[in-house]
Amino acid sequence: SQQGEEDPQALSIQEGENATMNCSYKTSINNLQWYRQNSGRGLVHLILIRSNEREKHSGRLRVTLDTSKKSSSLLITASRAADTASYFCATGGFGNEKLTFGTGTRLTIIP
């Protein structure tokens, strides 16, 4: 079963705007990760945030985590056409814990 659900399912914005995607999960977590998938390709790991962290930055990416609400958000600032992809949150992946993906958000950046 899916651990995370993401919204929106699809998002189209103009190049240069910021894109925000949200992820909600059901059980307690040790960490939450965000991945990007270009169409018909594998996944690329973007960023990991641990359960004791509230915010993390990596370049144009900003991830927040609210464990009380069991939710996370991924913000991409100053979007570029190359950011067009599907974005997935995932929980687990440590030790014997399997990596469980959310439903994903399809982001389209309009040039």
Added chain:
Amino acid sequence: GAVVSQHPSRVICKSGTSVKIECRSLDFQATTMFWYRQFPKKSLMLMATSNEGSKATYEQGVEKDKFLINHASLTLSTLTVTSAHPEDSSFYICSARRPAGIYEQYFGPGTRLTVT
């Protein structure tokens, strides 16, 4: 980052035949590899966990006799779809995890299987 390759990238086969997909970790030894299946515009669903030198662990609902997994070396895992049917058409993605203590999984580029 680490590199994981998959071969073939695309395969079309006839119903009833078997197809083998290879997953290789090119620059590290992976004691654990994972096989995922992804339907169009959907998320990844874990099919099985492949451990080098031992039997794979399959997720509930995944037929182990249909999806044969072999992890014969620290750099290679194979998924064989036996007696393929059109409903097996999907995007199959593998990932490899570095040895204990490192969390990150590195994903292959995926294999598009079409069964006619």
